[in-house]
Amino acid sequence: MTITLQPETERLVQEELKSGHFRNVDEIIMQGVQARREKEPLPRGKSFRLAPGTKTPAEAGKDIRELRRGNHLPPGVTIRDLIDEGRA
Numbered sequence: 793m794t795i796t797l798q799p800e801t802e803r804l805v806q807e808e809l810k811s812g813h814f815r816n817v818d819e820i821i822m823q824g825v826q827a828r829r830e831k832e833p834l835p836r837g838k839s840f841r842l843a844p845g846t847k848t849p850a851e852a853g854k855d856i857r858e859l860r861r862g863n864h865l866p867p868g869v870t871i872r873d874l875i876d877e878g879r880a
Contacts, residue, residue, distance in 0.1 A: 805817060822843070
């Protein structure tokens with residue numbers, strides 16, 4: 793894929809590379825796309841490829857449920873109690 797940048801955009805990309813914030817242009821593009829998706833996720837039914845090592849929401853949920861298996865609150869303690877304790 794060939795991408796043509798406006799002169800101002802190219803200048804900004806060069807500044808980011810020189811500053812060391814990014815190692816290459818691909819990193820800049822990936823961060824921009826990920827930031828946009830965090831603000832506005834893709835509509836349901838649209839497919840996209842996850843970055844290597846990234847879990848789908850279903851996989852992440854399954855992992856969380858597996859990690860909490862066997863963890864229970866002591867009798868008489870509520871989640872609200874724990875929240876209030878954390879604020880103290």
